[in-house]
Amino acid sequence: MRIPLTEYAWPQVVLFPVALLAIMGFYALIGIFFLSAWAIITVEVVLAIILIWVLSFFRDPYRTCPSDRDILLAPADGRITDIETVEEGNFVGGAALRVGIFLSIFNAHINRAPCNVTVEKITCRRGKHKNAAYPHSGQVNESNDLELIRTDSPKDRLVVRQISGSVARRIVCKASEGQQLASGEKFGMIKFGSRTELYVPIIKSSCVVCDASCVESNTQYPVRDTQYEIKCLVQIGDKVKAGLTPIVKYETSVAYRNQ
Secondary structure, three states, X not given: OOOOEOHHHOOHHHHHHHXXXXXXXXXXXXXXXXXXXXXXXXXXXHHHHHHHHHHHHOEOOOOOOOOOOOEEEOOOOEEEEEEEEEEEOOOOOEEEXXXXXXXXXXXXXXXXXXXXXXXXXXXXXXXXXXXXXXXXXXXXXXXXXXXXXXXXOOOOEEXXXXXXXXXXXXXXXXXXXXXXXXXXXXXXXXXXXXXXXXXXXXXXXXXXXXXXXXXXXXXXXXXXXXXXXXXXXXXXXXXXXXXXXXXXXXXXXEEEEEO
C-alpha cells in the first residue's frame, strides 16, 4: 500500500515525528510527579496536534492530471496572489504573464510540471527569506528556476520558479537538465511556507503546417497557419491544486494562405 508521504521529505518526516513522540513521552513521565492530570493532557493534546500537522505537511496526495495539451496546470497548491505582465528576458525573452501562488503551511507542498516539457536549465539563486505572500519576494528571496520548453505546440519557453519564504529554508528539486517531464509530474517541493511562480510568454506564437491533402504537382497549395494566444483562467484569490487546476489556456485560430 502506498504511504501518502512524499519521498522529498526525508529525513524530516522521520526525525520530526520521532522527536515529538520523545518529547511527549518525556513530558508525560516527568509530569506525573509535578503537574495535574489536566495540565499533562492539555500539553499532550497540543503536541499531538503538532505531530499530525507535521505529517500532514509532507503529504503527497495521489492525483490524476488532465491530459489536455492546450492548458497549463498549476505547478503548486495554494492561493493566487498576483497576476501581471512582466519582462522576463533571461529565458522567455520578453513580455511574460506571471502567475504567483502562495503556499501556506497548511497546503501540500509538492511542485509539478505545468505541461509536457523538457528541462532546459536549472538555476539556483541565493537570497533573502521575506514573506512569500508578497509578489516582490520572488525577486529577492532564495529561489530555484526551472527553465522549460514545451514539447507540444506551441513550443514556448516557460519558467517555474520555486521560492523560499520567511519560514521555508529548503528548496528541493529532483529534476535534471535535459529531463522530460509529463504534465503534472512531480519534480520537487519547498519545505514549509513558500511561493511558486509560473512565467508564460504573451507574444503570439504560430505554427505553419502544410495541408498535404491539397498538394498538387507544380501548383500552389494552401498552408494552414495556426496562431496561439494565451488566456488566463484564474483570478487573484483563487485556490488552486498542483497538477489539477488549469491556470492558462492556449487558444488557437487557423488561417489558410497560398504558398
